[in-house]
Amino acid sequence: MGPVLAGVLQLLALIAALALAYRPLGDYMAKVYSSDKPWRVEKLIYKGIGANPSAEMRWTAYLRGVLAFSAAGVLFLYLLQRLQGVLPGSLGFASIDPDQAFNTAASFVSNTNWQSYYGEQAMGHVVQTAGLAVQNFVSAAVGMAVAVALVRGFARARSGELGNFWADMVRGVTRVLLPISVIAAIVLVACGAIQNFSGIHEVGQFMGSPQEWNGGAVASQEAIKELGTNGGGYFNANSAHPFENPSPFSNLFEIFLILVIPFSLTRTFGRMVGSLKQGYAILGTMAAIWLSFVALMMWTEFAHPGPAFDIAGGAMEGKEVRFGISTSSIWAVSTTLTSTGAVNSFHSSFTGFGGGIQLLGMQLGEIAPGGVGSGLYGMLIMAVIAVFIAGLMVGRTPEYLGKKIGTREIKLAACYILITPALVLIFTAAAMALPTPGNSMTNSGAHGFSEILYAYSSGANNNGSAFAGLNADTQWFNTTIGLAMLLGRFLPMVFVLALAGSLAEQRPIPATAGTLRTEKPLFTSLLVGAILIITGLTYFPALALGPLAEGLVA
Numbered sequence: 253m254g255p256v257l258a259g260v261l262q263l264l265a266l267i268a269a270l271a272l273a274y275r276p277l278g279d280y281m282a283k284v285y286s287s288d289k290p291w292r293v294e295k296l297i298y299k300g301i302g303a304n305p306s307a308e309m310r311w312t313a314y315l316r317g318v319l320a321f322s323a324a325g326v327l328f329l330y331l332l333q334r335l336q337g338v339l340p341g342s343l344g345f346a347s348i349d350p351d352q353a354f355n356t357a358a359s360f361v362s363n364t365n366w367q368s369y370y371g372e373q374a375m376g377h378v379v380q381t382a383g384l385a386v387q388n389f390v391s392a393a394v395g396m397a398v399a400v401a402l403v404r405g406f407a408r409a410r411s412g413e414l415g416n417f418w419a420d421m422v423r424g425v426t427r428v429l430l431p432i433s434v435i436a437a438i439v440l441v442a443c444g445a446i447q448n449f450s451g452i453h454e455v456g457q458f459m460g461s462p463q464e465w466n467g468g469a470v471a472s473q474e475a476i477k478e479l480g481t482n483g484g485g486y487f488n489a490n491s492a493h494p495f496e497n498p499s500p501f502s503n504l505f506e507i508f509l510i511l512v513i514p515f516s517l518t519r520t521f522g523r524m525v526g527s528l529k530q531g532y533a534i535l536g537t538m539a540a541i542w543l544s545f546v547a548l549m550m551w552t553e554f555a556h557p558g559p560a561f562d563i564a565g566g567a568m569e570g571k572e573v574r575f576g577i578s579t580s581s582i583w584a585v586s587t588t589l590t591s592t593g594a595v596n597s598f599h600s601s602f603t604g605f606g607g608g609i610q611l612l613g614m615q616l617g618e619i620a621p622g623g624v625g626s627g628l629y630g631m632l633i634m635a636v637i638a639v640f641i642a643g644l645m646v647g648r649t650p651e652y653l654g655k656k657i658g659t660r661e662i663k664l665a666a667c668y669i670l671i672t673p674a675l676v677l678i679f680t681a682a683a684m685a686l687p688t689p690g691n692s693m694t695n696s697g698a699h700g701f702s703e704i705l706y707a708y709s710s711g712a713n714n715n716g717s718a719f720a721g722l723n724a725d726t727q728w729f730n731t732t733i734g735l736a737m738l739l740g741r742f743l744p745m746v747f748v749l750a751l752a753g754s755l756a757e758q759r760p761i762p763a764t765a766g767t768l769r770t771e772k773p774l775f776t777s778l779l780v781g782a783i784l785i786i787t788g789l790t791y792f793p794a795l796a797l798g799p800l801a802e803g804l805v806a
Contacts (some may be wrong), residue, residue, distance in 0.1 A: 259578020278519025311753025318419035342376035365484030392480030393424030395625030405752030442497035483593030514621035570601025591623030593716025604803030
């Protein structure tokens with residue numbers, strides 16, 4: 253069996269698994285977020301944090317909950333790292349420097365999980381489990397809560413109330429993320445991923461120097477890092493490391509974990525707004541973009557010219573032999589089209605066009621299918637933009653799901669789609685213009701520029717993957733990427749929740765003969781076109797200076 257055919261069969265198996273999980277998981281999440289009966293353990297949590305889960309919140313109160321909880325998470329994780337040197341279970345590692353501690357705290361709380369350090373050489377068991385792993389759960393739950401709040405904005409009428417943030421966040425952890433993660437961790441342990449709290453021990457010699465490894469609760473963190481589209485690895489090699497991702501089966505299983513909640517949330521959306529067809533339309537848009545990107549990535553990695561590529565059967569540089577080109581391509585597309593950032597190959601070693609596909613996947617806003625929660629609300633914002641464009645073309649006031657898209661709504665949607673590109677391009681321009689940041693580039697020319705552009709695209713879009721050729725552990729990059737991650741995560745949430753509140757205050761508009769049928773394939777095509785055109789107009793000049801220039805020269 254050839255590698256291309258093997259890749260296609262693995263892709264079909266992945267699609268079949270996602271299709272089998274789509275309906276039950278989507279319906280289950282709709283029931284979770286529509287329930288008003290807390291579990292016993294949830295009652296204890298609410299009592300501990302002093303929250304009333306039955307109290308409805310308007311968008312301003314919901315936003316205050318999101319920001320207060322996230323700010324507390326940043327402070328706690330920062331202090332935990334700064335105190336690591338005196339904590340038990342630190343494996344002898346020193347406390348983390350202030351700039352890197354800020355960067356890591358911002359990274360994990362914002363669901364980015366960008367890492368400018370070697371995990372196995374910097375973080376002990378306490379920071380890994382009590383700090384980073386906990387944030388993997390709660391940061392993902394925050395994204396899901398914000399998405400559900402926007403869905404309620406479409407579903408509710410003349411109330412302005414979006415539910416309760418504390419209830420949504422807690423239920424997301426206890427009823428969705430935690431149960432699935434437990435099962436996933438058991439599967440990964442069965443595949444060979446490690447799960448222990450052992451110390452550092454020597455495993456051999458290399459060129460006269462001892463080779464040492466430390467253990468850790470790897471399988472459990474690997475499960476939630478993929479399921480919650482987080483991405484931070486226990487080891488520097490991330491999911492290319494055999495302790496995290498031992499076999500081809502575990503590799504395909506982890507891709508499944510990355511995609512299953514973002515895709516299934518479209519059915520949750522359809523259930524909650526009372527029209528499964530609307531959910532299918534959003535699903536179709538996400539699936540069309542994802543499949544197109546996978547096909548393009550496989551093509552450019554298999555067909556790139558050159559004698560080295562011909563001998564290896566494709567662009568094998570930087571890829572694990574046990575995974576090959578096919579699943580490395582599927583993973584790279586899946587991790588950059590979601591906010592995961594976990595890698596099973598080195599993205600910097602992909603072909604010029606392959607690197608451009610990864611960059612474009614993040615710059616689309618990671619909406620196909622996107623992160624848990626963030627992908628759904630990002631796609632719904634683009635749907636609002638597409639409806640507005642359609643209204644302009646026919647001279648009719650735009651409507652979506654029975655809600656009028658007026659001046660206030662379109663301004664909020666426009667602010668949402670402008671904030672992340674502004675962060676990416678401004679920080680990239682500053683890094684290229686100043687003399688010091690450029691010293692961190694391993695490569696010069698177009699590829700060096702791509703390293704900088706990739707870093708800020710990854711940070712501001714809350715992805716977390718890296719081009720691997722950039723030394724980002726400097727005060728400049730730790731600080732600016734940390735700011736990009738926080739602003740790129742929480743400023744868009746402000747506009748999402750404000751839009752949800754505005755929609756929830758409206759009365760439903762009955763459908764007429766002139767209403768745009770947003771559940772039809774025509775609207776799906778319009779939505780795909782709007783996404784590609786808006787992203788292309790925004791980022792094409794920067795992409796032309798980096799991966800496109802590199803790909804054309806090669």
